[in-house]
Amino acid sequence: MAKPLIQLVKGMHDILPADQPYWQLILKKATAILNDYGFERIDTPIVESSSLFSRSVGETTDIIEKEMYNFKTRGGDDISLRPENTAGVVRAYIEHGMSVMPHPVQLWYFGPMFRHDNPQAGRFRQFYQLGIESFGDDNAATDAMLIFIGYKLLESLGLKNLAVRINSIGDSSCRPQYLRALKDYYRNRAKKVCNKCKKRLKTNLLRLLDCEEQVCKDIGKDAPQTVDHLDADCKSHFKGVLEFLDEVKIPYLLDSRLVRGLDYYTRTVFEIWPDEAVKTENQESDQPAAEVHSKVPRWALCGGGRYDKLVNLLGGPKTPATGWSMGMERLIITLKNQNVATHEHHAQPKIFIAQLGESAKRKGLLLFEEFRKHGISARASFGRDSIKSQLRIAHRLGIKYTLIVGQKESLDETVILREMDSGVQETIPQTKIVEAIKQRLKKE
RNA sequence: GUGGCUAUAGUUUAGUGGUAAAACUCCAGGUUGUGGACCUGGUAUCGAGAGUUCGAUUCUCUCUAGCCACCCCA
Numbered sequence: 001m002a003k004p005l006i007q008l009v010k011g012m013h014d015i016l017p018a019d020q021p022y023w024q025l026i027l028k029k030a031t032a033i034l035n036d037y038g039f040e041r042i043d044t045p046i047v048e049s050s051s052l053f054s055r056s057v058g059e060t061t062d063i064i065e066k067e068m069y070n071f072k073t074r075g076g077d078d079i080s081l082r083p084e085n086t087a088g089v090v091r092a093y094i095e096h097g098m099s100v101m102p103h104p105v106q107l108w109y110f111g112p113m114f115r116h117d118n119p120q121a122g123r124f125r126q127f128y129q130l131g132i133e134s135f136g137d138d139n140a141a142t143d144a145m146l147i148f149i150g151y152k153l154l155e156s157l158g159l160k161n162l163a164v165r166i167n168s169i170g171d172s173s174c175r176p177q178y179l180r181a182l183k184d185y186y187r188n189r190a191k192k193v194c195n196k197c198k199k200r201l202k203t204n205l206l207r208l209l210d211c212e213e214q215v216c217k218d219i220g221k222d223a224p225q226t227v228d229h230l231d232a233d234c235k236s237h238f239k240g241v242l243e244f245l246d247e248v249k250i251p252y253l254l255d256s257r258l259v260r261g262l263d264y265y266t267r268t269v270f271e272i273w274p275d276e277a278v279k280t281e282n283q284e285s286d287q288p289a290a291e292v293h294s295k296v297p298r299w300a301l302c303g304g305g306r307y308d309k310l311v312n313l314l315g316g317p318k319t320p321a322t323g324w325s326m327g328m329e330r331l332i333i334t335l336k337n338q339n340v341a342t343h344e345h346h347a348q349p350k351i352f353i354a355q356l357g358e359s360a361k362r363k364g365l366l367l368f369e370e371f372r373k374h375g376i377s378a379r380a381s382f383g384r385d386s387i388k389s390q391l392r393i394a395h396r397l398g399i400k401y402t403l404i405v406g407q408k409e410s411l412d413e414t415v416i417l418r419e420m421d422s423g424v425q426e427t428i429p430q431t432k433i434v435e436a437i438k439q440r441l442k443k444e
Numbered sequence: 445g446u447g448g449c450u451a452u453a454g455u456u457u458a459g460u461g462g463u464a465a466a467a468c469u470c471c472a473g474g475u476u477g478u479g480g481a482c483c484u485g486g487u488a489u490c491g492a493g494a495g496u497u498c499g500a501u502u503c504u505c506u507c508u509a510g511c512c513a514c515c516c517c518a
Contacts (some may be wrong), residue, residue: 007491007509062516066445084518113518118445120512129518261517271518303518327518356477389472391479406477420479 011117011125013329021342022332027110029156030130037149039106039132044088046112050080056087056310058263067115081114086264086307086323087314089133094316103136110328122299122330131304131325135311138320140240143268143306147241148248150272150302150324157331158340161275164245164252165300168238169206169259170230171266171308178229179205185223192219206259225256234267241268260305264313268322269305274334301334302326350441352394353380356387356406363405367415367433374434376441395420401437 008014015023034041050070057063069081082088089107092098098105110130119125132149134142147164154162170178182205186193190201193208193216201208209220230238245252252270260269304324311319351371355364361382371378381393387404394402404416404425415433418425419440428436 010509067516115517117516118514119510121510123517127518131518299518301518325518330518354478386473387478388474389479393479395479402479404478408477416478418478423478425478 009125011119013124013126019332022335023328025342026130026157026328026331030108030110030153033149033153033156034108034132037106037145039108039134042089042092042107042109043111044082044085044092044109046082046114047079048082048088048091050078052087052091052314053080053083056090056264056314057084061261061263063115063261067117069114069116083115084113084262084325085109085111085129085131086133086262086310086325089323090310090314090316090321093133093135093319094311094314098135099311099317099319104142105135106132107135108132122327122333124329128328129325130328131323133321133323135319135321137322138237138308140237141244143237143241143322144244144248144250146304146322146324147245147252147270147272148250150304150326151250153326154272154301154331157335159274159301159334159338162301163273163275164250164270165255165258165273166241166245166252166268166270167226167255167258168230168234168241168267169226169265169269170234174229174231174234175226178224178226181224181229182206182208186219189219209257209259220257226259227254227256237267260303264307264310265305266308267306270303270324271300272302273300274338299327299330301331347377349377349379349397350400351376351378351437352390352397352399352402353378354387354390354394354402354404355380355382356385356404357410360405360407360410363410363430367403367405367430370434371437374438376434376437401440403433 031041050068053068054064059065063083068083070078071080073079089109093105093107108131111128112126113129114126116125117123132146134146147166151162151164169175183201186201186205186208193201208216209223227235227238242252242254258269258271260271302324304322306320306322308320311317311321353364353367355361364380364382368378368380379394379397379399381390384390384393387406391402400420402418402420404418406416409415409427413430414427415430416425417428417433417436
């Protein structure tokens with residue numbers, strides 16, 4: 001067979017049957033948990049106006065500046081493939097007047113997102129996110145509850161030792177002051193930081209905090225922390241979130257360097273990591289890092305936070321909100337790394353219908369449907385004509401009973417019932433075959 | 445977007461300047477209507493295109509994709 005000349009577009013991937021059990025497992029657990037917590041599913045389009053994303057995610061973020069799939073329609077509209085889905089859900093919330101519904105309005109979504117980034121393991125240009133959003137509740141308990149739900153969902157999938165990293169980045173009333181303090185701090189240290197950070201000083205101050213260079217880490221050790229510059233409201237809110245987390249026994253790690261790359265976040269930001277990754281990051285630098293790193297996923301499974309200004313920013317009423325999203329592909333890789341079993345094997349087909357000759361083939365087709373009506377899943381291979389190869393297939397499928405319909409049986413209106421393990425055969429009238437099989441299956 | 449490594453049957457891997465090997469898988473067959481073992485055979489325009497050459501899968505270039513690092517993120 002010639003190799004197809006067309007291969008996958010860069011960064012795209014197929015989800016093959018072998019992987020489907022993981023997807024099903026995640027969706028099944030998520031649906032159950034989210035339903036229990038009162039979240040309802042929403043599906044928004046993959047395509048939205050480009051301005052929706054630039055206004056929400058932020059004009060100067062990497063996602064918008066470098067990673068958006070945007071293009072012009074024939075009609076001249078500027079549209080984009082969604083790089084994330086909070087913006088779309090907020091748009092829908094506003095557009096369908098959900099602000100008049102009883103609050104909180106709790107929604108969840110699942111679907112493909114698109115970012116024109118360079119692909120690597122666990123990073124695709126089309127990738128799936130499962131996420132939740134809660135509108136209309138600014139209480140710290142809500143932040144904690146969402147984190148709790150994310151944590152429990154991951155835990156229910158069989159993941160062990162998850163680590164929540166959490167921080168508060170304040171809001172528009174206290175963040176400017178913080179940024180000023182940060183700038184002051186770095187002013188007389190600007191020459192010492194790495195070259196990349198020199199750029200960041202001008203473009204993206206917050207990002208200085210999570211630079212991986214050792215010099216920058218050292219310098220950043222004493223840098224002002226967001227938490228210390230929160231105003232009274234933000235501070236008590238953050239304190240509240242942590243207290244709730246303590247209460248429900250979710251372990252967390254205060255991470256003053258966690259800032260996240262989307263502009264719309266206010267106050268609480270958090271990520272949930274598989275524990276090995278966090279450990280690796282926190283280890284002292286005297287170990288052969290390269291080797292450890294190569295085996296360990298180094299990304300968050302779940303990330304999110306509060307975004308109290310976004311609904312209003314996009315033209316809706318002032319509505320506090322919070323949410324998170326999970327990367328499905330990364331989650332599945334982690335599940336595989338941790339050897340989580342899916343337990344979602346296919347129902348084993350019970351019977352195989354083998355036929356010989358045209359008229360028998362027609363009979364076989366009818367039998368197939370007859371069994372299906374009775375809830376019995378059958379297999380057949382109508383493309384194979386020799387009894388030999390059909391039995392071979394039946395055997396390979398691990399089937400217990402094979403029904404053989406040949407010329408003779410077709411005329412006699414009978415069927416040979418062969419029990420595969422013993423090889424014992426019996427001829428049974430076609431009218432009674434379903435009943436005969438049913439009885440045998442019942443005995444098991 | 446930048447840099448490094450890689451690209452041979454469905455899969456995992458050999459190998460060579462004269463059109464390719466193995467294992468597993470898959471398909472067919474091993475006579476007259478019966479599986480599992482075993483045996484035989486089949487399946488690769490050696491990622492795509494161009495160049496050098498008498499001749500390239502093997503050398504060179506371009507492209508594409510994958511992996512990794514940077515960057516960023518889910």
